[in-house]
Amino acid sequence: MPYKIAIIGASGYTGAELLRLIATHPEMEIAALAANSKAGQTIAQVFPFLRHLDLPTLVTWEEIDFSQIDLCFCALPHKTSQEVISKLPTNLKIVDLSADFRLRDPEVYQKWYGNPHAAVEMQKEAVYGLTEFYREDIRGARLVAGTGCNAATGQYVLRPLIAKRVIGLTDIILDLKCAVSGAGRxxxxxxxHAELSEGTNAYAVGGTHRHLGEFDQEFSALAGEExxxxxxxxxxxxxxxILATCYVSGEAQAIYKALSAAYADEPFIQVLPFGQTPSTHDVRGSNFCxxxxxxxxIDGRAIVVAALDNLTKGSSGQALQNANLMLGVEETTGLMLAPCFP
Incomplete structure (x- = not known):
């Protein structure tokens, strides 16, 4: 029997991406869909591109019978997510796609998100959802906190380099280009369109972006120093x-060898031949990075470039990868679809 899956927040971009991915998953069945603002509507009304699927009508999350659900994805906005998750059954497996359980320290959470955490005990329970680095913890977790899409991209570049100490730790520069769907629906x-098209702009300049909380937490823990x-x-x-360009000090070949070794057995992380750099076109709609x-x-400096799809590997694909582990399913199930090109 397939596992029964619920999605709360099914009417947003990450909800739609979850539906697209799970639709062909051989071991999961979507049993309940919630979107309080669109309760009573069908998925065909909300997302015409999914009208071919036989899916439940959207309801409020309070209407779902969670005793019949094996795992719930929560794709709600920050702050709302923790309030809802704290009211769900305590034996329910949950993958949260918001920022509410990513940061381990409640004071750090309040610093970056501007409000006290409403579920501090659950915050302690949550496992950080960067699959390739927390795989064994995720297998036994009840609550997994999906990473930020920007945070995931930067960590795929930098974690192996920090761990192997092949780069300087005081002069790391991460320049990141983000597609508009990362801002939500x-x-x-x-x-x-008239405000965004034909232009590019920097935002959260000067160290104010919330994903810096994740970088600080993860990199400092990894290095054993700030x-x-x-x-x-x-x-x-x-x-x-997302296209991340990272400027670091270190010997380029040593950096390349560290990344190649770290990801040699990872199904979704591809390290290109030395000297080649990726494009977002190469990973569009896929779970690959x-x-x-x-x-x-300049001698002693190198450039590392990473590309991933913010809705797939950066969010919903990562969430499904983690859910597979939590349910004892082969990790790559439902996720080996090829990128969409052009």
Whole structure:
């Protein structure tokens, strides 16, 4: 029998991506869909591209009988997610796609998100959902906190390099280009076509982006000392994709060898031949992350570039990868689809 799956927040972009991926998953069945603002509507009404699927009508999350559910994905906005999850059955397996359980320290959470955490005990229970580095913890977890899409991209580049000490820790610069779907589906003036197209802009400049909380937490724990990177994201007029360009001090071949060794057995992380760099086109709609390394004209410096799809590997694909582990399913199930090109 397939595992019964519920999705709360099914009317957003990450909810739609979960539906797209789970639709052909051989060991999962979507048993309940919640979207309080669109309760009573069908998925065909909300997402016409999914009208061919036989899916439950959207309801409020309070209407779901969770005794019949094996695992629940929660794709709600930050703050709302913790309030809802704290009211779900305590034996229910949950993968949260919001930021609410990513940061382990409640004071750090309040610093970056501006409000006290409403489920501190559950925050302690949550396992950070960067699959390739927390795989064994995720297998036995009840609550997994999906990473930020920007945070995932930067960590795929930097974690192996920090762990192997092949780069300097005081001069890391991460320049990141983000597609507009990363901002969610709710209406925002600056994301209107006339406001966004034909332009690119930096945002959260000067160290104010919330994903810095994840970088600080993860890199410092990995290094055993405080690591603070410079990070500037840029909004680009594209629907999907993240391209991260990371400037580091270190010997380029040593950096390449560290990344190649770290990901040699990882099914979704592809390290390109030395000197090649990836494009967001190469990973569009897939759960793959491509990483390239090149030397710089300045001796002792290197450039590492990573590309992933923010909705798939950066969010919903990662969530499904984690859910597979939590349910004892082969980790790659439902996720080996090829990128969509062009």
């Amino acid at each position: 709710s209406l925002k003036e600056n994301l209107l 690591v603070r990177i410079q990070f500037t994201p840029h909004l680009i007029p594209a629907n999907r994709g 491509h990483i390239g390394v090149t030397g710089d004209r």
